[in-house]
Amino acid sequence: MASLSGDPVSELLAHAKVPAYVCPKGTKMWILNLGSLTIDEAWQVKLLLRGANGSTASNKNPVNKQRELVIMAALIEHPDAGLILFETGCAEDVDIKWGFPATDLFPRTTYNEEHKLPVAIKATGHDIKDVKAVILGHLHLDHAGGLEHFIDTGVPIITHEEEFKHACWAVGTGADLGVYLGNYMDLDRLNWQTFTEPHYSIYQGISLHHSPGHTPGLCALQINLARDGTYIFTTDQYHIKENYEETHPHGWLARDHTQWCRSNGMIKNLVSIYNATVVFGHDMETYLTVTKDKVSFE
Numbered sequence: 001m002a003s004l005s006g007d008p009v010s011e012l013l014a015h016a017k018v019p020a021y022v023c024p025k026g027t028k029m030w031i032l033n034l035g036s037l038t039i040d041e042a043w044q045v046k047l048l049l050r051g052a053n054g055s056t057a058s059n060k061n062p063v064n065k066q067r068e069l070v071i072m073a074a075l076i077e078h079p080d081a082g083l084i085l086f087e088t089g090c091a092e093d094v095d096i097k098w099g100f101p102a103t104d105l106f107p108r109t110t111y112n113e114e115h116k117l118p119v120a121i122k123a124t125g126h127d128i129k130d131v132k133a134v135i136l137g138h139l140h141l142d143h144a145g146g147l148e149h150f151i152d153t154g155v156p157i158i159t160h161e162e163e164f165k166h167a168c169w170a171v172g173t174g175a176d177l178g179v180y181l182g183n184y185m186d187l188d189r190l191n192w193q194t195f196t197e198p199h200y201s202i203y204q205g206i207s208l209h210h211s212p213g214h215t216p217g218l219c220a221l222q223i224n225l226a227r228d229g230t231y232i233f234t235t236d237q238y239h240i241k242e243n244y245e246e247t248h249p250h251g252w253l254a255r256d257h258t259q260w261c262r263s264n265g266m267i268k269n270l271v272s273i274y275n276a277t278v279v280f281g282h283d284m285e286t287y288l289t290v291t292k293d294k295v296s297f298e
């Protein structure tokens, strides 16, 4: 095949989609626990695991269980970019910001003082006022609700253009009611910034990978840490580890099955290339395992 540039090195670089470099020396990361939701399996499995809990000839009345889902964010102290926040969790007052029936379907069951976003950031030795940019993997209410803390701050709110457009459309038309809310999709008082690249190297050692399926503009975040290796935060491409380990897609929370399968292949390829640790959107067991022996990551 003819080379566009005639330079084999340039051509290789032009086709390289994954940055191979690590974060600069001094980079530090914390995984924040922002509480949990507990969802009845009758809802939860239909939400999170396609076909689960359906009755069969041999089991006409499957037993409902519940699962506790952790709400997470990642805080990154980056020597070049400053303090970066990946995702923000839910609003503080879900009774007001979500209301019924969302609080009935997805009740928040653990939410103490330490789970509030500003308090969780404080526990790392930082202040929410020092956050220089917020990156959102997707804009659902349990990931973007904490944007309430960034109203009128001018802090860049960074998300994929497809996600931003879809969330605006969903809120404006009510087409995807319940999972996106207008109270944090503020077009006047938040400093929205978007990108369009499928693989976007946002800062040295940190990249975002467009992974449509759960939502049109969902992006996983990859961070290559010098000491602790590569972590991939999948946000809700995978809510729970079964979505990943058994390639078991979501129930009604999936939006585009073909795209989800393609994103699944892409992320699994990244995990294998980088020998990455995968952090799923809400998997409590994974969260507890990853954070068991570490307060922070370098």
Ligand SMILES: [Zn+2]
Residues within 6 Å of the ligand: 140, 142, 143, 236, 281, 282
């Ligand atoms: Zn979620």
